[in-house]
Amino acid sequence: MLGHRELTMQDYMGILKRRFWLILVSTIALLGIGTGVSYVIPPQYVSQTLVLIEQQKVPEDYVKPVVNEDLNGRLASMKEQILSRSRLQPIIERYNLYPGSKYTLDDRIELTQKAIGVKPIPAGPASRGIPGFFITFKARDARTAQQVCTEITSLFVSANLTARQESAEGTTSFLKQQLADSKTNLDEQDAKLAAFERKYIGKLPEQEASNTNTLQALTTQLDASTQAVSRMQQDETFLETMIAQHPQEAVHTDPVTGVADDNLKTQLKEALSQQEELEAQYTPDHPDVVAIRRKVANLRAEIAHSSETPAKTTTTIATAVHNDSPQLQQLKAQLRAAQQSLAGAKQEQARIQKQIGTYEARIESSPMVEEEYKQVTRDHETALQFYNTLLTKMNESSMATALEHRQQGEQFSIMDAANLPDSPTFPNRLMFAGGGFAAGLALGLALAAFFEYRDTSLRDGRDIWAFTKLPTLAIISHVDDLSKLSKESKRKKRVSRADKPIESVGS
Numbered sequence: 001m002l003g004h005r006e007l008t009m010q011d012y013m014g015i016l017k018r019r020f021w022l023i024l025v026s027t028i029a030l031l032g033i034g035t036g037v038s039y040v041i042p043p044q045y046v047s048q049t050l051v052l053i054e055q056q057k058v059p060e061d062y063v064k065p066v067v068n069e070d071l072n073g074r075l076a077s078m079k080e081q082i083l084s085r086s087r088l089q090p091i092i093e094r095y096n097l098y099p100g101s102k103y104t105l106d107d108r109i110e111l112t113q114k115a116i117g118v119k120p121i122p123a124g125p126a127s128r129g130i131p132g133f134f135i136t137f138k139a140r141d142a143r144t145a146q147q148v149c150t151e152i153t154s155l156f157v158s159a160n161l162t163a164r165q166e167s168a169e170g171t172t173s174f175l176k177q178q179l180a181d182s183k184t185n186l187d188e189q190d191a192k193l194a195a196f197e198r199k200y201i202g203k204l205p206e207q208e209a210s211n212t213n214t215l216q217a218l219t220t221q222l223d224a225s226t227q228a229v230s231r232m233q234q235d236e237t238f239l240e241t242m243i244a245q246h247p248q249e250a251v252h253t254d255p256v257t258g259v260a261d262d263n264l265k266t267q268l269k270e271a272l273s274q275q276e277e278l279e280a281q282y283t284p285d286h287p288d289v290v291a292i293r294r295k296v297a298n299l300r301a302e303i304a305h306s307s308e309t310p311a312k313t314t315t316t317i318a319t320a321v322h323n324d325s326p327q328l329q330q331l332k333a334q335l336r337a338a339q340q341s342l343a344g345a346k347q348e349q350a351r352i353q354k355q356i357g358t359y360e361a362r363i364e365s366s367p368m369v370e371e372e373y374k375q376v377t378r379d380h381e382t383a384l385q386f387y388n389t390l391l392t393k394m395n396e397s398s399m400a401t402a403l404e405h406r407q408q409g410e411q412f413s414i415m416d417a418a419n420l421p422d423s424p425t426f427p428n429r430l431m432f433a434g435g436g437f438a439a440g441l442a443l444g445l446a447l448a449a450f451f452e453y454r455d456t457s458l459r460d461g462r463d464i465w466a467f468t469k470l471p472t473l474a475i476i477s478h479v480d481d482l483s484k485l486s487k488e489s490k491r492k493k494r495v496s497r498a499d500k501p502i503e504s505v506g507s
Contacts (some may be wrong), residue, residue, distance in 0.1 A: 015452050022451070023444030027437060034436020035429065043424035044138050047145035049153045050416040052132035056403065071130055072120065078159045082152065083113045091151055095144055115139065116152055132415070142421045149418035157412045164410070168401040175394040182387040189380040196376050203362045205370040215359040218352055221287050225349040232342040239335040243328065263337045268299040287355075291348055298344050 016023075053071065081087065088109050091097070098108045117136040135153050139145035197204060202211070275292045283289070 015448060019444075019448035019451065022448055023441065026444030026447060027440035030440030030443060031433060031436040034432045034434075034439070037436075038427040038429040038432035041427045042140050044140060044426040045142040045145045045421040046136050046138045046425045047142070047149035047418045047421055048134055048136045048416075049149055049414060049418040050132060050134055051153060051156065052413045052415045053130065054411055054413045056410050074160075074163070075118065075120065075130075075133065078156060078163065079118050081159060082155045083116060085109055087155065088112050091148060095148055097139070097144070097148070135418075137418075138425070146418045146420045153414060153418060157414065160412050161404075165401075165404045168397065168404045172394065172397040172401045175390060175397050179387070179390045179394050182383065182390050186380075186383045186387045189376075189383045193376055193380050196373065200369050200373070203365055203369045205366065205373055208363065208366050208370075211359050211362050211366075215356060215363065217287055218356045218359065221291070222349065222352045222356060225345060225352055229342065229345045229349055232338055232345055236335065236338045236342055239331055239338055243331050243335060263333050264299060264303045267337065267341070268296065268303065271296045271299055287352075294348065295344060298340075302340060 089105070092105075092108050092112055098111050103111070115138040117138075118133055119136070120130045120133045123130045135149060135156065137145050137149040137152060139148060271292060275289070275296055278286070278289045278292055
């Protein structure tokens, strides 16, 4: 009846008193079963090793690492490689893992894969990546677990070194090939740029300022030359007028050729002095220096030509010349000198005009040349920049590859070697015993509750009220040893009947 009304603490104590042995037997039974099962299940030993990740020993400011892949990704990739069939089969055969006819080779490989554990160490807030990871292996024998864990750890260390070296070498090889292709392209652009500069020499954009300055200087020289020609023409006209107005004399003592030679030598001496002054002030390519050199060369040529003229003249000419006065001969010599200087000045003026035309044509063609030059130089600069970038990257990759070969880069360091487990991690006998105890206690309580729910006994007034809804008039208290008293009364009755004499049938 207890299951049909609200229970109090007194009711619970009564249930516990009545069902104590049921709960105790269930608890002890399942405790023994749990403990026995822990001894029946094959033990599992776990060996563990700690692998730390050491950063490269050379600062990254000097040598940038080639391998920048996330360590979690690399660790997962290495785990897939190490847990492959080709890597695990030799280990399974060497240590005879999971023997027995009930396991095929695929089953043994699958069980070995499940027995290997790789757990990264959580990274701190200031860490750039995981600082390391644990490698565990579970086996039925402690020594086997340690040996296999050591083997798996060495595979991870060697796989990391090999992967980093191959990655660095592959990157360097790729950059070398790209650098060679870029060098070929840069050579082609250099050839195009050189051909363009040879074709448009003097018309290049960077020469535009020089051409403008030279044109201004030539224009100034042309103005000066024009003024000089104008003065020489005036001098020539003046000398012609003087000769025309001079009276003719019968006797002329000095030959004309002698006066002309003296005049030319005087001009040559002045020109040489002027040349020395200009060369001291300007460069040899300066237009004034070039003009004075040309004038000196012309005067020397005239003097040489005059000296080669035959000294002999006809009697008539000698007589005629002999009849000119010295003043007239000097005027004629000055006229010839003025005419020669005028001819040289006109030649210089023509030369300057030709140079001006050349520089004007260069300046006029500059916009068209500049547009084409920009295209050529842009392609050349792009190729040069790409080549320099590849060259820098290739040098960095070569240093990183050398760093990996010397094992100075990032690498795995075994901090704690695989341990030899002292006790199995499964089954945990204490845990199994505790589980059996808890399960037995729960089962005993459940059975006690079930039996109490099915029990229809009326034990107090509340049970009577819950069943009949009637008030209780009186309660007969519990009589201890009631069964013993009933047995004694029955025995007394049997004794009294035995002592009574047997009556006769007739009476």
